[in-house]
Amino acid sequence: MARILLAEDEDVLRMLVLDTLEDEGYTIDEATDGDEAYQKIMSQHYDLVLLDYMMPGMTGIEVIEKVRRHPDKQQLKIMMLTAKSQQSDRERAEEIGANYFFSKPFSPLELIDVVGGILSDRQVD
Amino acid sequence: MIVKWINRKIGRQLMASFYVVLATLMISSLFVYNYTDSKLQDTRGKLEDIRDRSARAGALWEEWQDLQFNMRGYALMGDDAVYQKMNKQKAVIDRQTRWFEENAIYDQGKVYASSSRELYSYYFNAVLPLVQSYVKEKRQGEVDETFLRGTTLANLPLGKELVANGQLSLDASGNIDVLSEINKSELALGGYREFLEDWAGKTSKQLEQEIRTTQLIWLSNIIVLLAVLIFFIYPFIRRITSELLELVKNSQRLANGEDVTSVKVPKRKDEIGILALSFNQMAGSISENKQHLLAKNEELQAQQEELQAQQEELQAQQQELEEALELTMRNEQHLQYRNDLTETLAAREALTAYPEIIEKLVAITDSEIGALVFVDEGQTYSVVTHGMTEQLTEQLLGSDFSLLKRADTLKKAVHSSKQVSSNHPLPYPYYMYETAVPILDPSSDEVIAFIYLVRYRDQFTNEQMRDVMSFSRQLSLSLLRMRLFDEMNKEKTKTERILDSIREAVIYIEPGKEDVFVNQPLYDLFPELRYGTNGEVETLNFCLEAIHTIVDEPEAFSQYVEAVLAGNVPTDSLQFSVRQQTVFIQFYVESIEILGVHKGTMLVLRDVTKETEMDRLKSELVSTVSHELRTPLSSIYGFTELMLNRDIDTSRQDKYLQTIHSETERLANLVNDFLDVQRMEAGTQSYKKAPLDLRLLLEETTQFYAASTKQHRISFRAMDESLPLIEADEEKMKQLMNNLLNNAVKYSPFGGQIDVILSVENHHVLFKVCDQGIGIPAAALNKLFEKFYRVDNSDSRKIGGTGLGLSICKEIVTGHGGEILVESIEKQGSTFTVKLPLLVERVTIS
Structure with a gap:
């Protein structure tokens, strides 16, 4: 089954996403800030990374920036979970290397669909 | 060679003479010493020889004496041992005598030797055999006598034979004569000795004589040398001195300018020779130069005479010229004054040179005295005079029927003449010719001033009057211009004041002009502009460069400025920051147009730091708020959706419900905080103040928080037992306490002690x-x-937060007339202190 990293500093949101996706059978790894997320991305393989925008330590943007410098992390799928839905923020994140966006507040069912879609794409590829 | 070498230096010559004398002295002394010594040795040898001969003579004689005694003893005793001894003595005597015979030098020695030989042969050939025979007779007893008697001997057969042979002689009493022979020998010895002594004495004396002679020779030698020194060296020195003196004398003569043909050059190769030679060369060259100079001098004298003649001619011409020049100069002076005056009157700025103007007018018109009289507002006069006494000035201004009044009325030049009174300061009682020329304002034709001039000798000529009139017109124009200039200055000051009074910094430039106008706020905004100037910015370039250096993004600034200077006035403003984003500035440009013509450009710089900061804070608030709101909303939305669409067991349902509840509460608190801030901003916050026991409130809140956390130990302490009553809004006080304690817990993520301390x-x-x-x-x-x-x-x-908690705390505390303070050390903790006024005081006062 696919492995997903969830980087989110708010406990309740982390619980929500975790419960939602674990029920679908995904293996979920947690990170509570940007630094931890970066460490985990660099040390393990994930099929998808869900990254909060505003986090203590490194922000989501900073994590992507750093991760994308590594040649073997170019193909890593990263989805930004963000309350920041302004167009400019989105453009900046895309430029740096985020693949998908998902805005808060969000529907867990929709999240399941989106994640499922992204991961089945991978399987097709 | 050596002689040449010596001759080259006087010192060498002197030293050579000295060495010669010294050597001579040494040689003669050595000779004297040697001679004396050899003489001494010689004499000592001679004396020794003499002493030796004397000693030998003495010894021989003593041998003889001994022999005689032995002979007598033998004759008496007949001892053969004595005889033997006598035989030995015979050999000794023979040897000694032979020495003398062989070595005698002197006659006396030879005499002594021969007498000794005679004695020898007498004794040993005659006497001894005789005595021997006597002893024999005696032994045979033929002779019996105790003592030998001469006669006995002579009577012996041998004696008789010997006497007969003549070998022995008998004395008068018939005894054998022994003594006479002995005596003869003794006499010879005495003579010899005497001779020897005498000879020794002579030799000593001779030595003494010779030494004395030698000493004398030596002394005379020294004297001779001294004489040589005196007779040779003295003339030598004298010669040198005289030659030097000759040179000195000639040098002095040369110095006195006399003609010195040449000095006799001595045939010397030393310094003097060289000196003399050089001197001669010098004297020769000087005399040659002198000849040359004399020739030149004569030539010059001739020229001078010629020049003098020319000069006289020139002087005559010059006098003529001078007269012409004086005339020209006088004219020129007038012209110069005229030019000066025109220039003064044309001055662009303040016209203050009135004394100069009137002085020059007086000079140009050949007047004696003069004045400029200005008509001030209200028909009063002010006056600038030249050469006028106070009395004259008073006369001019005071009289109602004065010249000025007439000129004022007629609006043209008026003249008058009057006899000067005898008490007038000037020494000549002439007529006094006065002229007053009115100066009219070209715009209104009103008299604004007068030129007043006075002459004493003649009337003003037409030409002079034309001058005066022309200057009066110029003066009128100048005065008008001055008035306009003053008005312009006033306008300018007014504009400056207005510009200074606006808060925006302004730079005003006009096309084609380098100088720039700036207002006070510009200096306030950029104090850097004061550096390197005398306090005033003079050029636009300087101004812009000074700002450019502190701008954070100089390129954008330069671009904007370039566009402005190129004439394309941008409609948008430029916002930039300076000094590392400490000040934000809005920069915009206004073109100033009058009647459709571009007159200038106003660059306006507005300090928008506060606005920018507010904008930044607001946008931050929006993002913070949206984040803070979206998190609880997301969780509520998500959990409810899960609960609605999924089968979830009850324990999870409970957990979700609890989360939804607490998130809703968080949402409510957030909304309340925002509302509080809104009210605070609007100033509509009201407090329901009532007496309140702060202690109770603190105790309760502390207990509540202590129960809600396990990581932290929260305790309350009151330093005072009294009841501190204050007048306060209880809800707000709770909110204050909640915020503070909430922060204390939130910002102690690793737990620890939290103390709430109350004191009065x-x-x-x-x-x-x-x-x-x-x-x-x-x-x-x-x-x-x-x-x-x-x-x-x-x-x-x-740690999340809106950044509102503490600002709400401050609002509450100040709303209660108190203050809130914070002390903190990073990584060690913080202390918030709230200070509120006691109600008790107010109660007792009232």
């Missing part, structure tokens, strides 16, 4: 909330109570 101090009640949390950086302390401010570092970023 003078007329105030103080309470402190102390934690051991992450603390606050010193740089953040003064902004801590500002709205939306959040400490920005890695520690605090992990």
Whole structure:
């Protein structure tokens, strides 16, 4: 089954996403800030990374920036979970290397669909 | 060679003479010593020889004496041993005598030797055999006598034979004569000895004589040398001195300018020779030069005479010229004055040179005295005079029927003449010719001033009057221009004041002009502009460059400025920051147009730091708020959706419901905080104040928080037992306490002690909330109570918040007439102190 990293500093949101996706059978790894997320991305393989925008330590943007410098992390799928839905923020994140966006507040069912879609794409590829 | 070498230096010559004398002295002394010594040796040898001969003579004689005694003893005793001894003595005597015979030098020695030989042969050939025979007779007893008697001997057969042979002689009494022979020998010895002594004495004396002679020779030798020194060296020195004196004398003569043909050059190769030779060369060259100069001098004298003649001619011409020049100069002076005056009158700025103007007018018109009279507002006069006494000035201005009144009325030049009174200061009682020329304002034709001039000798000529009239017109124009200039200045000052009074910094430039006008706020905004100037900015370039150096993004600034200077006035403003974003400035440009013509450009710089800061805070608020709101909303939305669409077991349902509840509460609190801030901003916050026991409230809140956390130990302490009553809004006080305690817990993520301490101090009640949390950086302390401010570092970023809590606290405390303070050390903890006025005081007062 696919492995997903969830980087989110708010406990309740982390619980929500975790419960939602674990029920679908995904293996979920947690990170509570940007630094931890970066460490985990660099040390393990994930099929998808869900990254909060505003986090203590490194922000989501900073994590992507750093991760994308590594040649073997170019193909890593990263989805930004963000309350920041302004167009400019989105453009900046895309430029740096985020693949998908998902805005808060969000529907867990929709999240399941989106994640499922992204991961089945991978399987097709 | 050596002689040449010596001759080259006087010192060498002197030294050579000295060495010769010294050598001579040494040689003669050595000779004398040697001679004396050899003489001494010689004499000593001679004396020794003499002493030797004398000793030998003495010894021989003593041998003879001994022999005689032995002979007598033998004759008496007949001892053969004695005979033997005598035989030995015979040999000794023979040897000694032979020495003398062989070595005698002197006659006396030879005499002594022969007498000794005679004695020898007498004794040993005659006497001894005789005595022997006597002894024999005696032994045979033929002779019997105790003592030998001469006669006995002579009577012996041998004696008789010997006498007969003549070998022995008998004395008168018939005895054998022994003594006479002995005596003869003794006499010879005595003579010899005497001779020897005498000879020794002579030899000594001779030596003495010779030494004396030698000494004399030596002394005379020294004397001779001294004489040589005196007779040779003295003339030598004298010669040198005389030659030098000759040179000195000639040098003095040369110095006195006499003609010195040449000095006799001595045939010398030493210094004097060289000196003399050089001197001769010098004297020759000097005399040659002198000849040359004399020739030149004569030539010059001739020229001078010629020149003198020419000069006289020139002087005559010059006199003529001077006269012409004086005339020209006088004219020129007038012209110069005229030019000066025109220039003064044409001055662009303040016309203050009135004394100069009147002085020059007087000079140009050949007047004696003069004045400029100005008509001020209200028909009063002010006057600038030249050469006028106070009395004259008073006369001029005071009289109602004066010249000025007439000129004023007629609006043209008026003249008058009057006889000068005898008490007039000038020495000649002439007529006094006065002229007053009115100066009219060209715009209104009113008299604004007069030129007043006075002459004493003649009337003003037409030409002079034309001058005066022309200057009066110029003066009128100048005065008008001055008035306009004054008005312009007033306008300018007014504009400056207006520009200074606006808050925006302004730079005003006009096309084609380098100078620039700036207002006071520009200096306030950029104090850098004062550096390197005398306090005033003079050129636009300087101004822009000074600003350019402190702008954070100079390229954008330069671009904008270039566009402005190129004439394309941008409609948009430029916002930029300076000094590392400490000041934000809005920059816009206004073109000033009058009647459709572009007159200038106004560059306006507005300090928008505060507005920018507010904007930044607001946008931050929006993002913070949206983040803070979306998190609880997301969770409520998500959990409810899960519960609605999924089969979830009850324990999870409970957990979700609890989360939804607490998130809803969080949402409510957030909304309340925002509303509070809104009210605070609008100033509509009202407090329901009533007497309140702060102690009770603090105790309750502390207990509530102590129960809600396990990581932290929260305790309350009252330093005072009394009841500190204050007048306060209880709800707001609770909110204050909640915020402070909430922060203490939130910013102590690793737990620790939290103390709430209450105390009463003078007329105030103080309470402190102390934690051991992450603390606050010193740089953040003064902004801590500002709205939306959040400490920005890695520690605090992990902890959520809106940045509203502390600003609400401050609002509440100040709303209650108190103050809130913070002390903090980073990583060690913070202490918030709230100070509120006691109600008790107010009650007792009232």
